[in-house]
Amino acid sequence: MWLRLKENHGNQVQEIEAFLAQQNLSFEKMDLAKEILYRLDLGSKSLEDLDFPASVDVLPGENPYPLVSLEAKPERTRIVCGAHEIGPQKMTLIAGPCAVETPAQIQASAALVAKAGGHILRGGVFKPRTSPYAFQGLGAEGYPLLAQAARAHGLLSVSEVMDVEQIPQAAEYIDILQIGSRNMQNYSLLKALSKVQKPVLLKRGSAATLEEFLLSAEYILSGGNESVILCERGIRTFSDHQRHTFDVAIIPELKARTHLPVFADPSHATGKASMVLPMAKAALAAGADGIMVEAHPAPEHALSDAAQSLTGEGLHKLGHELFALEGFLQS
Ligand code: PEP
Ligand code: MN
Numbered sequence: 001m002w003l004r005l006k007e008n009h010g011n012q013v014q015e016i017e018a019f020l021a022q023q024n025l026s027f028e029k030m031d032l033a034k035e036i037l038y039r040l041d042l043g044s045k046s047l048e049d050l051d052f053p054a055s056v057d058v059l060p061g062e063n064p065y066p067l068v069s070l071e072a073k074p075e076r077t078r079i080v081c082g083a084h085e086i087g088p089q090k091m092t093l094i095a096g097p098c099a100v101e102t103p104a105q106i107q108a109s110a111a112l113v114a115k116a117g118g119h120i121l122r123g124g125v126f127k128p129r130t131s132p133y134a135f136q137g138l139g140a141e142g143y144p145l146l147a148q149a150a151r152a153h154g155l156l157s158v159s160e161v162m163d164v165e166q167i168p169q170a171a172e173y174i175d176i177l178q179i180g181s182r183n184m185q186n187y188s189l190l191k192a193l194s195k196v197q198k199p200v201l202l203k204r205g206s207a208a209t210l211e212e213f214l215l216s217a218e219y220i221l222s223g224g225n226e227s228v229i230l231c232e233r234g235i236r237t238f239s240d241h242q243r244h245t246f247d248v249a250i251i252p253e254l255k256a257r258t259h260l261p262v263f264a265d266p267s268h269a270t271g272k273a274s275m276v277l278p279m280a281k282a283a284l285a286a287g288a289d290g291i292m293v294e295a296h297p298a299p300e301h302a303l304s305d306a307a308q309s310l311t312g313e314g315l316h317k318l319g320h321e322l323f324a325l326e327g328f329l330q331s
Contacts, residue, residue, distance in 0.1 A: 002059040002066040003027075003038040003052065012055040019053055033194070033224025037066060065214045065258075067221040068228075073259045079199050079227045081175055082156050084119050086199070086229060086261050091326045092290035094158060094263070095315055096122035098305035099135065100142035103149075108297040110149035112312040116319030120176065121150040122292060126162045127304060128182050135303040140166070143173035150175075158201055158292075164192045176201050181233055181268070184208055184216050194223020201229045201292075203265070206236050210250055214258060229261045230254055231292060232283070234269030243271025243308070246279050251286040263290035267308045273299065276310060277318050284325055291322060 005012055013036065020027055020038070025045070030037040042050075052058050059072050066072050078087035086092050095113045100106045100123040110121050125142030127135065138145070143159065150157040158176040161167055162183060170177055176199045183189050184205035193200050200220055204213045217228050232251060234244025246269035254262045264283035266276045280291045296302045299309035310318060 001040050001042060001047070001061060002063065002072075003040060004057040004059065004066060004072065005036040005038075005055065006057070007034050009036060009055070012053065015053050016056055023050065030222075032067075032222050034226070035067075064211065065218040068214050068217045068258045068260055070255075070257055070259045076259045077226065077228075077261060079229065079261065081199055084156060086290060088261070088289055091284060091288075091322065092120065092261075092263070093118040093319060093322065094120040094122050094290060094292040095295045095310075095318075097296045097302060098294050098309065099124045099127050099137050099303055100146050100159075101138070101303050103145050105297060106142075106145050106149040107152065109295065110153040110155060112295055112297060112315055113155060114153040115312070116295075116315045117323055118315075118319065119156060120158050121146065121153070121155040122158050122178075122294070123149075124160050124304075126160060126166055128160070128162055128180050129304070140169045143169055147173040161189070161193070164188055167192055167196060171196055171198055175199070176229070179203060179216075181206050185212065187219060190216055190219040191223055194220040194225045196225060199227035199229060200225060201231055201263070203231045203233045203268075204235070204247075204250070206234065206244060208235075210253060210257075213250075214254075217258070217260060229263055229290070230258070231263040231265055232269070232288075233265040242269070242275060244269050246270055246275075246282075248279070248282050248286050251283060251288050255287045261289040262287070263292055264288045265292040267292070267294040267305070267310075271305075271308045273308055273310055273314060276308065277314070277321065280318060280322060281325055284322055285329065293318060 028039040095118045123146045127137035156175040160178040178201040181203045237245040266279035294309045295315040296309040
């Protein structure tokens with residue numbers, strides 16, 4: 001079991017440690033950026049016999065991820081980002097191209113996203129491509145292009161950081177920093193982003209279990225950054241009718257276990273533009289707090305992920321239908 005002392009714990013540390021010593025309880029202490037955690041071994045004692053000081057949160061059981069767990073923090077996390085609030089009260093729509101390609105392309109994309117009612121403009125500038133010969137993104141010069149296009153259309157921005165050294169420039173321009181699927185278990189990147197004062201959108205690894213996913217989020221919270229958004233984006237299976245397999249069932253399960261916002265990306269999950277809207281609806285109905293999709297002003301000319309990119313019209317229809325479904329689900 002765990003005990004948690006929140007920020008500004010002052011002399012409560014002495015109080016709790018004196019209590020543990022007096023009760024003869026062995027513990028392991030973790031002094032984190034914002035809190036102190038104690039992992040306790042109760043031995044033969046039972047929880048009911050122990051009258052812990054009121055200053056500590058008591059987390060019974062063998063929860064492996066005490067900071068992200070809903071058990072530890074029953075109110076759901078809301079992330080304030082500019083004028084927008086990410087959380088359970090309102091669906092967040094993120095849309096935009098796979099990659100920032102040119103100033104005109106990202107400006108046109110931003111216009112489509114705003115018209116569809118989206119809140120956040122996406123666009124990769126460092127692209128994790130399977131082939132070294134595929135378009136790798138514009139690099140850091142893409143960050144200001146994305147930021148300007150977002151600002152010009154009243155949107156926030158999100159972009160992936162693939163490497164620790166990309167963080168300072170990304171953080172200068174971009175509102176939300178994304179950890180891609182391939183880097184979900186890049187622990188140096190997770191630790192580095194735990195020290196940044198920006199929300200982090202963490203995508204699920206394509207072969208990651210729910211527990212591994214939540215433990216990666218735990219890394220970011222344990223380093224001091226509590227603004228983490230989880231994003232399901234498909235896993236590897238034997239299915240051959242979609243790019244990955246959209247694991248819609250992880251959405252209610254994540255919501256049952258964590259207070260963090262849960263998003264879904266049906267574009268990377270399915271790889272097919274025709275599947276994006278039905279799977280986005282499925283995700284929203286399953287409890288997702290936000291949806292991320294790829295859209296391009298001219299998908300046939302997209303330099304990456306053309307087959308899964310929605311047209312402006314497709315994105316508009318998606319916005320229209322998702323906001324209607326959101327209204328229905330809330331009624
Ligand atoms: C992306 O969202 O740009 C991306 C590369 O997705 P993923 O990391 O899920 O493959
Ligand atoms: Mn993509």
